[in-house]
Amino acid sequence: MNLRIPGPTAVPPEVLAAGAAEMINHRGPEFAAMIARTTEGVKKVFQTKNELATLSASGTGAMEAAVVNMMAPGEPALVITIGEFGDRFVNLVNAYGGRLTQQDYEPGQAADLNRIEDALKDNPDIKLVFITHNETSTGVTNPILPELGKLVHKYDGLLVVDTISSLSSVPVLTDEWDLDVVLSGSQKGWMTAPGLAFVSVNERAWAKAAKNPQPRFYFDLKRHTDSAATGQTPWTPAVSVWFQLDKSLEMMLAEGLESIFARHERAGKMVRDGVRALGLELLADEGVESNTVTAIKVPEGVDGNQWLKVARDDFDTVFAGGQGNLRGKIVRFGHLGYMTDDDLKAGLEALKASLERVRK
Amino acid sequence: MNLRIPGPTAVPPEVLAAGAAEMINHRGPEFAAMIARTTEGVKKVFQTKNELATLSASGTGAMEAAVVNMMAPGEPALVITIGEFGDRFVNLVNAYGGRLTQQDYEPGQAADLNRIEDALKDNPDIKLVFITHNETSTGVTNPILPELGKLVHKYDGLLVVDTISSLSSVPVLTDEWDLDVVLSGSQKGWMTAPGLAFVSVNERAWAKAAKNPQPRFYFDLKRHTDSAATGQTPWTPAVSVWFQLDKSLEMMLAEGLESIFARHERAGKMVRDGVRALGLELLADEGVESNTVTAIKVPEGVDGNQWLKVARDDFDTVFAGGQGNLRGKIVRFGHLGYMTDDDLKAGLEALKASLERVRK
Numbered sequence: 001m002n003l004r005i006p007g008p009t010a011v012p013p014e015v016l017a018a019g020a021a022e023m024i025n026h027r028g029p030e031f032a033a034m035i036a037r038t039t040e041g042v043k044k045v046f047q048t049k050n051e052l053a054t055l056s057a058s059g060t061g062a063m064e065a066a067v068v069n070m071m072a073p074g075e076p077a078l079v080i081t082i083g084e085f086g087d088r089f090v091n092l093v094n095a096y097g098g099r100l101t102q103q104d105y106e107p108g109q110a111a112d113l114n115r116i117e118d119a120l121k122d123n124p125d126i127k128l129v130f131i132t133h134n135e136t137s138t139g140v141t142n143p144i145l146p147e148l149g150k151l152v153h154k155y156d157g158l159l160v161v162d163t164i165s166s167l168s169s170v171p172v173l174t175d176e177w178d179l180d181v182v183l184s185g186s187q188k189g190w191m192t193a194p195g196l197a198f199v200s201v202n203e204r205a206w207a208k209a210a211k212n213p214q215p216r217f218y219f220d221l222k223r224h225t226d227s228a229a230t231g232q233t234p235w236t237p238a239v240s241v242w243f244q245l246d247k248s249l250e251m252m253l254a255e256g257l258e259s260i261f262a263r264h265e266r267a268g269k270m271v272r273d274g275v276r277a278l279g280l281e282l283l284a285d286e287g288v289e290s291n292t293v294t295a296i297k298v299p300e301g302v303d304g305n306q307w308l309k310v311a312r313d314d315f316d317t318v319f320a321g322g323q324g325n326l327r328g329k330i331v332r333f334g335h336l337g338y339m340t341d342d343d344l345k346a347g348l349e350a351l352k353a354s355l356e357r358v359r360k
Numbered sequence: 361m362n363l364r365i366p367g368p369t370a371v372p373p374e375v376l377a378a379g380a381a382e383m384i385n386h387r388g389p390e391f392a393a394m395i396a397r398t399t400e401g402v403k404k405v406f407q408t409k410n411e412l413a414t415l416s417a418s419g420t421g422a423m424e425a426a427v428v429n430m431m432a433p434g435e436p437a438l439v440i441t442i443g444e445f446g447d448r449f450v451n452l453v454n455a456y457g458g459r460l461t462q463q464d465y466e467p468g469q470a471a472d473l474n475r476i477e478d479a480l481k482d483n484p485d486i487k488l489v490f491i492t493h494n495e496t497s498t499g500v501t502n503p504i505l506p507e508l509g510k511l512v513h514k515y516d517g518l519l520v521v522d523t524i525s526s527l528s529s530v531p532v533l534t535d536e537w538d539l540d541v542v543l544s545g546s547q548k549g550w551m552t553a554p555g556l557a558f559v560s561v562n563e564r565a566w567a568k569a570a571k572n573p574q575p576r577f578y579f580d581l582k583r584h585t586d587s588a589a590t591g592q593t594p595w596t597p598a599v600s601v602w603f604q605l606d607k608s609l610e611m612m613l614a615e616g617l618e619s620i621f622a623r624h625e626r627a628g629k630m631v632r633d634g635v636r637a638l639g640l641e642l643l644a645d646e647g648v649e650s651n652t653v654t655a656i657k658v659p660e661g662v663d664g665n666q667w668l669k670v671a672r673d674d675f676d677t678v679f680a681g682g683q684g685n686l687r688g689k690i691v692r693f694g695h696l697g698y699m700t701d702d703d704l705k706a707g708l709e710a711l712k713a714s715l716e717r718v719r720k
Contacts, residue, residue, distance in 0.1 A: 001382070001384075003383060003384070003385065005384075005385050005387075007596070008383045008384075008385075008386060008596065008599055009383065009599075010382065010383055011382070011383050016380040016381075016382070017380060019379060019380060019600060020376040020377060020379060020380040022361070022363075022371070022376070023368045023369065023371050023374075023547075023553060024361075024363070024368075024371065024676045025365050025368075025680070026368060026554070027680070028672075028678060029364075038516060056416075056417060056418050056421075056554070056555060057417055057421070057444075057578065058416050058595045058596040058597070058598070059595070059596035060578055060596070061416075061417070061578050061595070061596075062578075064577055075574075083576060091577070092577055095575050095576065095577045096577070097575060132537070177719060185596070187383075189600075192415070192501065193598065193599055193600035193601075194386070194596045194597060194598055194599055194600075195428070195555050195598030195599075195600070195601060196418060201475045206571060209518045210573065214457045215433075215455050216422055216455065217420075217452055217455045218417065218420055218421050218579070219578070234420075235418045235419070235420035236367070236368065236418040236419060236420070236545070237418070237554060238381060238418070238554055238555030238598060238601060239368055239547075239553055239554055239555075239602060240371075240553035240555070240557060240600065240601060240604070241553075241598060244600070259634060264609060279514045292496060312388075315409065318385045320387070321384070326595060328636055331598075359702065360569045
């Protein structure tokens with residue numbers, strides 16, 4: 001099966017084998033050595049010297065961790081949303097009693113730095129901003145990250161960035177861009193099964209968390225980094241997924257970040273070119289297309305769900321559909337993590353053949 | 361390595377192999393079939409017809425789920441604690457703003473039904489009770505569960521039971537004992553890696569949760585059971601651990617609950633007899649010893665940490681030490697999940713040989 005969804009992504013055989021190792025004591029020396037190694041490795045990919053917490057949870061757990069550690073009940077917060085995963089921050093801020101200012105964009109659009117500055121100017125009480133880097137639901141990468149940290153800090157704010165489906169596939173310069181809290185999840189470019197999530201926290205963010213009365217326990221980031229410093233986790237970790245991560249990091253660091261980023265850039269271009277060659281349109285505006293996932297508009301007269309079903313049943317290729325309001329309107333083609341050019345070519349052929357079949 | 365800790369426990373080779381299967385779409389038909397199967401299987405082991413949520417988190421995540429779904433901020437709550445894991449409920453109730461009444465017992469003691477009734481009589485505003493069934497930190501199984509549900513309901517209360525290290529190894533009759541919220545975790549008798557946790561919720565508990573204003577999102581149980589009814593999870597699940605669970609449930613149901621319980625009863629007796637034959641004392645009071653973990657008092661003049669180290673380094677056997685105030689004072693011998701009589705005999709021999717060596 002050609003799994004062409006934007007996560008969970010295919011896991012390399014070496015990583016699957018590593019995850020099938022015998023269980024160990026999570027309070028023993030093997031685990032201590034492993035958490036030291038993976039924390040160091042994940043930080044290299046995050047391009048950060050900040051502290052890093054590894055949570056036994058999915059990416060949404062990391063998003064919740066960012067919210068409950070950084071936002072006090074009743075605190076004003078700006079959420080920039082360009083799709084479903086931005087909306088998840090909206091839901092989290094609402095769930096935890098934030099005073100929400102929401103800035104929406106049309107599906108396919110990227111966020112605009114000037115509009116964000118306007119919002120910060122208009123709402124001088126906002127000191128906390130949430131944004132998605134790569135919006136998995138629309139295939140858009142927000143290009144403003146290099147400037148956004150500086151902008152938010154100019155207004156004395158703190159910036160939380162969901163890079164779940166970008167970091168490890170495309171460049172995220174956590175320290176150079178001065179991103180305060182950065183999130184990712186194991187099931188994307190990390191070539192690992194779902195079940196672990198990462199949160200980097202800089203000094204500015206720790207200072208804010210230290211004064212934050214929002215209740216938290218499982219996702220209390222300080223407990224995680226304090227435990228990690230002693231070679232442990234505060235709660236029993238997802239050991240088998242951690243074994244996988246340990247192996248995949250070894251492979252990623254051997255490949256090198258520049259080579260990984262170049263590979264994803266090439267993959268994005270190959271898929272976009274292939275999709276356009278079929279006469280299909282992308283949802284993403286030109287220039288902000290994601291290099292990890294491509295959202296393709298379902299052409300007039302085609303049943304999007306049927307297209308997905310035929311691709312799957314007749315051509316052994318699994319694409320993702322649209323979420324929320326985009327259900328039935330787009331097909332999403334994942335191109336991140338463990339993949340070869342042949343996987344992508346086969347994906348494009350399956351896309352074409354299945355479309356022809358549903359058009360008949 | 362003979363992993364003789366009370367979890368994570370050894371995972372059978374068939375289950376490890378199942379966990380190394382290729383990744384699938386967590387929104388596709390294979391996952392839908394799997395979650396239906398595992399929910400049904402876990403409910404059989406829970407001996408319940410109640411709804412069941414499977415969380416991608418460790419056991420502490422299930423404990424937090426119970427607290428945030430069932431307890432309102434400022435609500436009075438009684439926590440019965442006979443050790444570290446009871447204390448974790450204390451910490452959770454405090455973290456989420458409960459008005460705590462704490463009933464403590466000495467390490468090794470079981471909880472007393474009369475003392476609990478006294479607490480409920482003395483505090484008629486308490487309508488929420490937390491208890492640990494099997495206290496992993498002291499090797500004690502509270503024997504009062506069959507009567508406790510009825511008692512708590514007599515005072516119009518709701519009962520939450522942490523059966524993380526008991527259910528799946530020893531009988532927990534969720535429905536017959538009328539236990540409102542019951543928790544377990546994959547890395548114990550379930551013979552699966554850590555990373556999944558289970559919460560069963562009865563009608564009484566759903567009614568309470570529906571009126572509970574406590575903020576929650578990742579651990580919102582209703583989201584999990586609603587999603588499960590459509591063959592999905594609300595957030596990306598720990599798929600590879602789920603593959604393992606699917607396989608281990610198949611093995612457990614083939615073995616049969618009665619046979620599993622008998623095996624653990626025999627294991628508990630074998631280990632206790634073996635430990636006593638070495639002239640060692642148990643921490644647990646007589647009659648309430650756990651059939652999943654035995655806590656052994658470190659004899660006068662022996663360095664408990666050294667004992668653990670020698671067992672590990674020289675005899676390839678990993679026991680657990682004491683937690684909190686019991687650090688260095690006890691050695692814990694796990695006997696749950698995937699194990700043979702030979703594993704236990706080898707564990708007892710390693711216990712003896714390492715003790716002799718540290719005594720020299």
